[in-house]
Amino acid sequence: MRLDGKVAVITGGGSGIGAATARAFTREGARVVIADINEKSGDAVAREIRATGGVIDFLHADASDPAEIERVITFATDTHGTLDVLHNNHVAFEPGRIGDLTLDGFRRSLDVGLTAYWYAIKCALVPMLAQGKGAIVNTASVSGLAGDYGLGAYNVLKAGVVNLARVTGIEYARKGIRCNAVCPGPIGTPPIDRLHDAAPQIWEDIRGAIPMGRYGRAEEIANVVLFLASDEAAFVTGTHVVADGGLWAHSGMPPIGGLGPDF
Numbered sequence: 001m002r003l004d005g006k007v008a009v010i011t012g013g014g015s016g017i018g019a020a021t022a023r024a025f026t027r028e029g030a031r032v033v034i035a036d037i038n039e040k041s042g043d044a045v046a047r048e049i050r051a052t053g054g055v056i057d058f059l060h061a062d063a064s065d066p067a068e069i070e071r072v073i074t075f076a077t078d079t080h081g082t083l084d085v086l087h088n089n090h091v092a093f094e095p096g097r098i099g100d101l102t103l104d105g106f107r108r109s110l111d112v113g114l115t116a117y118w119y120a121i122k123c124a125l126v127p128m129l130a131q132g133k134g135a136i137v138n139t140a141s142v143s144g145l146a147g148d149y150g151l152g153a154y155n156v157l158k159a160g161v162v163n164l165a166r167v168t169g170i171e172y173a174r175k176g177i178r179c180n181a182v183c184p185g186p187i188g189t190p191p192i193d194r195l196h197d198a199a200p201q202i203w204e205d206i207r208g209a210i211p212m213g214r215y216g217r218a219e220e221i222a223n224v225v226l227f228l229a230s231d232e233a234a235f236v237t238g239t240h241v242v243a244d245g246g247l248w249a250h251s252g253m254p255p256i257g258g259l260g261p262d263f
């Protein structure tokens with residue numbers, strides 16, 4: 001098993017990519033602690049995984065509250081004796097054009113989506129440095145590598161998440177601790193499904209812009225996180241892996257002479 005005996009904390013583990021990662025990690029032998037503000041879904045994910053024999057605890061916690069993430073990491077180390085993997089994954093942000101964002105909304109977006117990732121890393125480094133090893137994976141986004149219309153706060157915080165992985169990766173490389181980011185494109189998780197239902201045509205257009213012609217699945221991102229968290233990625237640090245069906249590889253130019261992806 002690829003994470004046999006390892007202990008992992010996943011923020012936002014009650015849904016979507018975090019829940020898929022919890023399934024992948026436990027399947028591969030890790031003991032997992034998921035933290036989520038949604039008690040119902042977090043509890044449901046933990047029950048489902050336990051029913052399949054996985055070792056998992058759910059903590060109802062706000063990962064953007066320093067005291068709460070300290071509690072989550074202390075729970076993992078007290079319960080399992082150590083911490084090997086941190087997957088920073090939760091998010092919340094204010095949508096809107098740059099000129100329309102509110103000061104509180106912009107600050108809160110960075111607080112939840114970026115500062116909280118840094119603080120969780122700071123906390124996780126304590127047990128990881130003590131044992132001389134560890135792996136950290138941040139969920140970023142292709143939206144951290146380029147801009148989107150109307151998602152400025154998200155673009156800025158995810159760009160920070162990518163660079164947080166770089167600097168953490170280089171600073172702790174000689175301490176046995178790796179840090180990387182995964183950059184998904186559009187993935188069929190509950191928030192995307194809700195947006196799709198509210199505005200089907202826009203989301204059909206987005207789907208059409210993805211060279212593979214489909215959204216990704218949460219499991220496909222979990223597989224990347226699993227790789228980055230495992231010893232298979234022993235020489236991979238301070239970087240990001242894009243998993244987006246080819247979206248980010250496209251310049252944005254429309255097909256010339258009808259030579260599009262459908263042929």
Ligand SMILES: NC(=O)c1ccc[n+]([C@@H]2O[C@H](COP(=O)([O-])OP(=O)(O)OC[C@H]3O[C@@H](n4cnc5c(N)ncnc54)[C@H](O)[C@@H]3O)[C@@H](O)[C@H]2O)c1
Binds near residue numbers: 011063091186
């Ligand atoms: N779905 C996509 O298309 C997509 C694309 C690129 C990146 N991402 C990133 O993937 C990550 C997961 O997104 P998802 O699509 O699986 O979303 P999701 O809504 O399915 O899951 C996110 C979970 O985070 C929890 N959460 C939110 N704020 C929290 C907090 N302060 N503390 C603890 N938990 C909190 C939510 O309750 C939810 O269960 C996010 O970082 C998102 O930006 C998603």
